[in-house]
Amino acid sequence: MPSSSSSPYTVTAANKARARTAGLWLGSILVIAATLGVLAWLAWAKYSEIVQAMNSPPPPQPSSVVGIQSVGSITWRNSTGSTGTILAPRSITVNNELPGTVLEVLFEPGTTVEEGSILLKQDAAVEQAQKKAAMAREQFAISALNRSRKLAESDAIAVTELEELESRWR
Helix, strand or coil, X not given: CCCCCCCCCCCCHHHHHHHHHHHHHHHHHHHHHHHHHHHHHHHHHHHHHHHHHHHCCCCCCCCCCCCCCCCCCCCCCCCCCCCCCCCCCCCCCCCXXXXXXXXXXXXXXXXXXXXXXXXXXXXXXXXXXXXXXHHHHHHHHHHHHHHHHHHHHCCCCCHHHHHHHHHHHC
């Protein structure tokens, strides 16, 4: 009597594992084949649509709406009004030759002015202060020169020193 373990139909753990692996392989192959079949069918369907579209006539052009208007004559004006700027053939640009602040403008743009007219008044406070300082220095120099002349008369300073002061004064 043959032993039950040597029969090819005997269920063992190894046979179960082989059957499971074979089943997995068979299932995977069937899924891949089904996927390839679906992709092939989709490709064939798309190709058929493209061929049919290429063989069919082009679609008709949409109709256009055309308006009709009667022609008539109208009267145009002989002249028209416009807005713009007129430039004078002779004009000048006014600017100050000395630095400073302009206090007052004594003319309106576009008006005619006479030669020698005062057009602008400038702030001269700085220049007036400088003039007063210069006049004070002049008075001081005159009094110093007069003192030196008196001192030179009494031989308190040398004549060359007096001549030097007088040359600076000139």
